[in-house]
Amino acid sequence: MTSSEALLTALRLSDSMLPVGTYTASYGVEQYLNEDDIETADELGELIEGYLRGVIGPAEIVALGHAHRSAAADDLVGVLAADERLGAATLPAEFRDSSMKAGGKLLELLDEIDDGPFAATETTGFLGEYTAACEDGLAEGHYPVVLGVVCQQAGLGCREAALVSAYGSVTGLLGAAQRLGRFGHTAIQAQLSTLFPVIEEVCEQYYDADLTAMCSFAPLADVRGMAHERADRRLFMS
Template sequence: MTTDPDAFLSALRLADSFLPVGGYTASYGLEQYLNEDKIDDRDDLEAVIAAYLRRVVGPCELVALSNAHAASEANDLEAVRTVDERLHAVTMPREFRESSTKAGAKLSELFLETDIEQGVETTLATAVATDETPGHYPVVFGVIAQSRGLSRRDACLAYAHSFVTGLLGAAQRLGRFGHTAIQSTLESLQSVVTEVCEQYLESDVSAMASFAPFAEIMGMRHERAGRRLFMS
């Protein structure tokens, strides 16, 4: 991680569930896994989240984040929008798209109001607010992380960590797992987080893809579930 204290604190802020972007309401289909008894124990939970990391977060969201970070560094808003449109196209479940764009809009609005920066971050916020670009969360995250001095690797690690803690928090709030099981799972998944960040850090935007059909099916079923604690 970076030794710059401001950048390090920004990484903590971006990765914290305290950040008011709506992540607390999202389980990304995990609730449906539990509703249908597809997850029985901690090993099952770890396997599902590891699959999300390897098949969705890494090859899709981290590729988007990394390329948005690079485009922001080059002060190229059009390249950021290209990344955003690509991510929108490859995200299949409607709930996943809506959760991502709502969180992206909230993050963009939050940082624009609390830490005004000139450059791509400001123009992207305007484009998102006027519906000129979808404003997916990984894209906005990458732009803001770059403007706050985080490297691409640090930004990817912060994002992937926040994704894992978000799903684990959802699993705990659904009442199936206790604190010890959640922390054990978080510890076990650290190597997977590092693996996917290293694997996709330098990937071109054209390589962005997601292949997790069962997770997508769970997300689509969740849209129509009669009993839901989470929005997605």
């Protein structure tokens, strides 16, 4: 792809308009707000920075990077390994379900796109093999792994794919907090600006890490995610 095509593809995959259902997940943020653990925009930003450093970087970006490199080498076993390990590292059931549903929706979406960098990639080539593996139950199809394969097949580099994933995760968390009515547009955008350097740092640190380095440590977020499953009031799936 040209640099312009690569940029447009990255924007497309990180856009909240992408119909994969990520807007229905708050990954525990709703429960933090329900229990009044987050009161200010700065506290929200600190929480999301914790997600970046404890989960998004060392777990999701590691899995995405490994899947991207494996796809480049036509190594389906490597992609399946990233998918399996990420599922094992994601403890709350709602988080796993949201990730698998988003990954499945992205694969379904590509099946209906008949032009551009995704044309015919769903049923042919490496992406088709991975899709078949998901359909056969050999992989759960977690969203970061699917995104890593999709970005590689579309011609985006591994670092760029990591930035797409991390940016999408951060804006998804911020957007969830905003839709819950606690924070205004200006406060959310201010926190996004503050988090840009953290996004870049985390992606640079983890996009080429070995799969064996994967870890996830956000115990309070995990507890909030598990409590959300039994919450009396829920707007989001997770």
